[in-house]
Amino acid sequence: MSVVSDNLQRILSTLPQHVTLVAVSKTHPVELIQEAYIAGQRIFGENRVQELVPKYQQMPKDIQWHLIGTLQRNKVKYIAPFVSMIHSVDQLDLLKEINKEAGKNSRIIDCLVQVYIASEETKHGFSFEEASQLLGSDFTHLYPNVRICGLMGMASFSNDVIQVKREFTSLANFKSEMETRYNIKLPVLSMGMSNDYGLAIECGSNMVRVGSSIFGSRTYSY
Numbered sequence: 625m626s627v628v629s630d631n632l633q634r635i636l637s638t639l640p641q642h643v644t645l646v647a648v649s650k651t652h653p654v655e656l657i658q659e660a661y662i663a664g665q666r667i668f669g670e671n672r673v674q675e676l677v678p679k680y681q682q683m684p685k686d687i688q689w690h691l692i693g694t695l696q697r698n699k700v701k702y703i704a705p706f707v708s709m710i711h712s713v714d715q716l717d718l719l720k721e722i723n724k725e726a727g728k729n730s731r732i733i734d735c736l737v738q739v740y741i742a743s744e745e746t747k748h749g750f751s752f753e754e755a756s757q758l759l760g761s762d763f764t765h766l767y768p769n770v771r772i773c774g775l776m777g778m779a780s781f782s783n784d785v786i787q788v789k790r791e792f793t794s795l796a797n798f799k800s801e802m803e804t805r806y807n808i809k810l811p812v813l814s815m816g817m818s819n820d821y822g823l824a825i826e827c828g829s830n831m832v833r834v835g836s837s838i839f840g841s842r843t844y845s846y
């Protein structure tokens with residue numbers, strides 16, 4: 625058994641059945657992804673297009689690749705043919721571009737609306753108000769090649785459990801509110817990373833994005 629496979633089994637054993645694990649492989653080589661793949665993992669997350677594309681090309685085609693990081697509009701075309709889910713839709717213009725490129729590929733791409741819940745300026749996302757405006761629009765007809773599956777949020781990078789919990793809970797509550805107000809279904813709530821996924825699940829997350837706890841620490845970060 626490899627370290628990666630041990631880590632993976634350990635984390636999976638703690639996750640409730642309804643929670644999906646996205647193994648965040650950014651900065652790590654395909655050899656490590658291969659280890660996770662052999663251990664059975666099929667959903668991987670990357671945050672840069674220029675890293676995702678070569679990994680997609682080199683790895684088995686039954687992998688579901690999730691784009692989890694900030695996405696520039698001009699790069700959507702490179703991932704539109706194959707990406708399985710985009711967690712980081714943080715602007716309407718980006719959603720329009722994804723819809724356009726998905727159409728060119730005769731695809732419907734699963735997307736999450738990223739909502740800004742942290743106290744840090746460096747994090748991205750729609751405000752609750754902007755997200756509500758989008759979710760209240762006739763988005764299935766406006767963007768027929770996009771499927772809005774739910775919401776994504778990143779909590780503050782903080783040891784303050786109460787604050788992080790408040791942030792996660794605010795997004796979980798917002799999701800329920802949107803579903804009721806607009807009579808829509810948002811099945812996915814993507815919240816939680818290595819240091820806070822347990823708390824995120826307690827607060828209602830059903831998709832966690834875990835990197836360093838599986839693959840080890842990254843030598844560089846962005």
Ligand SMILES: *Cc1c(COP(=O)(O)O)cnc(C)c1O
Nearest residue numbers: 648671692817818833834835836
């Ligand atoms: C890197 C990253 C993760 C994983 O972070 P870890 O702390 O390594 O688990 C999750 N989500 C996003 C958006 C990321 O960029």
